[in-house]
Amino acid sequence: MTEQAVHGSGATFQDAPVLLLVGSGFRPYREYILAAVSKHYRLWLLDASEATWQSAYCVGATRLDTRDPEKMREAAASVVESLPVVGVFTYDESQVVFCARLAQDLGLPGSPPETISACRDKATTRSVLAAAGVPQPDSRTVSSAEEALAAADEIGFPVIVKARAMAGSAGVVRVDRREDLAGAFAAADGADALGLARHQENVLVEELLTGPEISIDAVIHDGEVTPTVLARKHLGGAPYFVETGHDVDANDPLLRDDELMGQLRDIHRALGYVHGATHSEFKLTPKGPRLVEVNARLGGDLIPYVGLLASGVDPTVAAAHVAAGRKPDTAPEFRRCAAVRFLPPETRCEVVEVVVHEERFGPTIHEVGVTARPGGRLAVPPEAFLTRYAHVVAVGDDMAQLTADLEGPERLVELRARALSD
Numbered sequence: 259m260t261e262q263a264v265h266g267s268g269a270t271f272q273d274a275p276v277l278l279l280v281g282s283g284f285r286p287y288r289e290y291i292l293a294a295v296s297k298h299y300r301l302w303l304l305d306a307s308e309a310t311w312q313s314a315y316c317v318g319a320t321r322l323d324t325r326d327p328e329k330m331r332e333a334a335a336s337v338v339e340s341l342p343v344v345g346v347f348t349y350d351e352s353q354v355v356f357c358a359r360l361a362q363d364l365g366l367p368g369s370p371p372e373t374i375s376a377c378r379d380k381a382t383t384r385s386v387l388a389a390a391g392v393p394q395p396d397s398r399t400v401s402s403a404e405e406a407l408a409a410a411d412e413i414g415f416p417v418i419v420k421a422r423a424m425a426g427s428a429g430v431v432r433v434d435r436r437e438d439l440a441g442a443f444a445a446a447d448g449a450d451a452l453g454l455a456r457h458q459e460n461v462l463v464e465e466l467l468t469g470p471e472i473s474i475d476a477v478i479h480d481g482e483v484t485p486t487v488l489a490r491k492h493l494g495g496a497p498y499f500v501e502t503g504h505d506v507d508a509n510d511p512l513l514r515d516d517e518l519m520g521q522l523r524d525i526h527r528a529l530g531y532v533h534g535a536t537h538s539e540f541k542l543t544p545k546g547p548r549l550v551e552v553n554a555r556l557g558g559d560l561i562p563y564v565g566l567l568a569s570g571v572d573p574t575v576a577a578a579h580v581a582a583g584r585k586p587d588t589a590p591e592f593r594r595c596a597a598v599r600f601l602p603p604e605t606r607c608e609v610v611e612v613v614v615h616e617e618r619f620g621p622t623i624h625e626v627g628v629t630a631r632p633g634g635r636l637a638v639p640p641e642a643f644l645t646r647y648a649h650v651v652a653v654g655d656d657m658a659q660l661t662a663d664l665e666g667p668e669r670l671v672e673l674r675a676r677a678l679s680d
Contacts, residue, residue: 276300276341277578278334280357281324281350282312286629290563291349291556292316295578299344302337304330317341327356334360345582349535349556349574354378358554367583369478369554373530377554380422380462383529387549390528392521395465395548403443409463410439418464421446431640432466432497442497445640467541467548472512473504474522474538475557475565477576478531479585483523486573486588487557487565488513491539495602498639502600503664504561507657508569508593518547525552535577537561560598560649567596567624567653595657596624599667600646603636607675612647614671620663622654626671635678647673 277299282288292315295301301316303309309319320333337343346361346368348354354374361368376382381399388394398409399422410417410433419442421429431442446461475487488510492503512518522538529552537557539550556562562573570591579586609630630636630647637645648671652660 271300274298274300275344275582276302276317276337277345277347277581278337278343278360279303279316280330280346280348280353280360281305282307282309283350284629285311286627287558287560288349290560291574294566294572294574295347298575299578299582300341301347302341302343304333324353327359330356331360331363334364338364345578347578347581349558349577351378351553351555354554361581367533367581369532369534370530373532374534374554376529377536377552378423380420380551381459383549383552384462387525387528390524392524392528393546393548395467397462397464399459400443400461400463401459403440406443406461406463407436407439410436413463413465416466418462418466419443419446420462420464422460422462429640429643430499432499434497438497448640467543467550469542469544471550472540472542473557473561474518474540475535475562475573476522476526476538477535477573477580477586477588478526478533479580479583481527481532483526483531484576484586484588485513485519485522486571486576487561487568489557489561489564492599495639498643500602500639500643501559502602503598504559504564505595505597505657505660506561506564506568507595508590515547521547521549525549533580533583535573535580559600560651564596564598564651567651568594594653594655595660596651596653597657597660597664598649598651599664601648601650601667601671601673602646603638603673603675606637606641606678607635607673608678609634609636609647609673609675611674612671613674614648615669618670620652620659622652622660622663623670624651624653626650628671630673636675647671 279301296315303316303319306324308321322329346357348357358371358374384397396413400406416434419431429446433442471491473489474485476485489504489506494500494502535556538552540547566572576586612628628648650667
């Protein structure tokens with residue numbers, strides 16, 4: 259375990275309260291969070307890697323094995339002894355349960371560890387919410403391809419086969435035919451993301467929910483649930499569910515939909531949320547909203563950033579405030595539209611070059627992020643589910659204009675690559 263004191267541009271106020279930040283993540287998708295939160299709190303980072311770019315936003319960092327709970331507790335206790343720590347903050351899916359236990363042990367704000375564990379385990383989520391009367395799709399836990407087939411026959415095809423405790427759509431497959439079920443079970447059972455835990459009955463077979471998919475980021479303070487971002491999701495890569503983009507309209511009428519907002523509140527109440535931030539995903543089915551899953555963290559895929567661009571409300575700062583036990587101000591400063599598109603490869607390949615064609619940008623294109631380098635290797639599902647070589651963000655007052663400017667994003671950011679056969 260190594261400690262280092264760092265003094266970045268975001269950590270210049272000596273008497274500000276301190277948040278323990280557990281995990282930092284992939285810089286192109288996460289730096290905006292540290293940049294924003296470090297303006298309100300001093301951050302001390304606990305991470306498996308040496309602090310590099312993170313140092314600009316932290317007053318200190320401890321490098322250690324983040325899979326070792328005892329070492330993590332020792333490191334946290336060391337920081338608490340010397341600094342005024344007011345909360346534990348993470349957006350790392352693999353750390354949410356540990357952080358809930360740590361906050362409880364330190365007497366800091368948070369929700370019960372059992373609540374967070376119930377979100378990490380999709381089967382438990384279904385069980386808890388069904389018992390509370392929240393509408394749920396038919397769902398079964400299985401441990402073999404034979405059990406999966408029997409469950410699918412009972413539910414009726416098509417079905418969704420998914421890993422019970424993964425993230426980022428890893429191991430989620432649509433199955434329309436009995437003969438494809440065994441392969442889907444293998445893909446779900448073999449999914450691995452972030453070193454997350456497996457279960458003996460490791461796979462869910464569920465009723466297929468039809469309709470548009472949305473996500474809602476929310477913060478919870480003293481049990482009160484407040485949405486911060488509602489995003490409409492774009493998916494590709496069938497039969498897998500590859501997230502290719504998100505649209506945020508700060509005037510979206512769904513934010514005023516009583517049934518959807520009522521379900522959101524009921525879900526958090528049933529799970530026992532007190533303080534925290536969540537990312538919930540719903541399908542807008544012909545029978546009404548139905549929960550896909552609820553995650554005990556901020557949304558990924560730059561959704562909080564896109565939400566900030568649309569409303570002026572920063573979901574990352576709001577999440578940090580509730581981690582510290584403070585009620586955030588979530589009133590929109592303005593109401594605009596913002597969207598992001600992600601560019602996955604079409605096949606397994608080695609990157610030769612990524613070319614940004616600025617001359618093709620429409621008026622709403624706000625920024626481009628290139629996330630692959632020459633020589634890097636890119637994979638596709640079921641080998642990998644979150645492989646992208648770039649993303650494009652647009653901002654404006656008219657969603658139709660944003661949609662037009664983002665149409666065919668590969669024409670804006672071109673991937674030149676060599677196909678890989680092995």
